[in-house]
Amino acid sequence: MITVLRAGPLTTVQDLGRPGFAHLGVPRSGALDVPALTRANRLVGNPVDAAGLEITLMGCKLRFEAAATVALTGAPAVVKVDKEVVEGPVVAVPAGAVLEVGRATRGLRSYLAVAGGIAVEPVLGSRSTDTLSGLGPERLADGMTLPIGPDVHEPAADPGTDEQPPGGELVLGLRLGPRDDWFEVAGLFTQTYEISPMSNRVGARLAGTALTRTQAGELPSEGVVLGAVQVPANGQPIIFLADHPTTGGYPVIGVVDDVTPLAQARPGTTVRFRELD
Structure with a gap:
């Protein structure tokens, strides 16, 4: 115990x-x-x-x-x-x-x-x-x-050291869609963002130049997945993490292929997106 x-x-x-x-x-x-x-x-x-x-x-x-x-x-x-x-x-x-x-x-x-x-x-x-x-x-x-469970296993050999937490710019691979046509997407790959102190296990909130919408209006609620990059009304992207909701009404501009680096990224860390095929 x-x-x-x-x-x-x-x-x-x-x-x-x-x-x-x-x-x-x-x-x-x-x-x-x-x-x-x-x-x-x-x-x-x-x-x-x-x-x-x-x-x-x-x-x-x-x-x-x-x-x-x-x-x-x-x-x-x-x-x-x-x-x-x-x-x-x-x-x-x-x-x-x-x-x-x-x-x-x-x-x-x-x-x-x-x-x-x-x-x-x-x-x-x-x-x-x-x-x-x-x-x-x-x-x-x-x-x-x-409570602690019974210890019934033999320790394994050390599988190696942890990856170093990010200290500089964090580059995240992103696949566009399904709502990339709602935005001027060129700016997404040319500018940098910072991780906001408002980030948590639900999502990493990014602070930077707001993305420009090319379509007005609202979407019905849609399914979202781990790594989905949702863009709310303020134009500041949110990368969904482990405790993300399963549906959302804001457009998703793309999906990050691996969110693991964000687990160790402190507020203020610089983030840049790299487009994936």
Whole structure:
């Protein structure tokens, strides 16, 4: 059992999500940085789909009521056990000890896997917290307790280091459509944007020169997918992430082929689009 002493601004339980339910209005959700969570699970001997913690920027503090093995991946941070700095990524935590994950030194999201996995009750086959729909466990709060499953696997060899969080310009591949004819699209590939502080697990909001509409009017609600770039009335694109809605009324100008780099991109990061065939 884990007792949450300090939850941080946004710490959630995440696994690989709940794909296959979009027709019911349920998005995939799951870890934003899937490679980081997968690596953490392998380091402690969990199946890759085991649930861990996604910790946003400011860290968290947890007390382990029983001895456990944990791994921290994704955004690097100082890790302490009973106020003593420990080297990772794999850490042995004694029974009754307090584990503290500090502020991320680069990137945005750290991932903590515990041998046995976070064993909260699954919803539609996943233990992921969906911050938009409210499905899955609640986001962590001070005083909350989390169950740990049985540790029955052997740790795997370290599958490698995490990719470095983006520090400069982030170039995202984008395929135009289905509503690119509603805009003057040339500017989308010639200008740069910055990630807005208003971004979250639902979407990365971009700030830059507003896109110009070529068609007036409104659309009926349409289905949207992971990576869809929706353009609301203010002309500032939004890239949908893991907790995105399944339908939307604003036109979608294109779809980003891989949103994983956005998981570690802090507000202010420069973004540019590259057109894909």
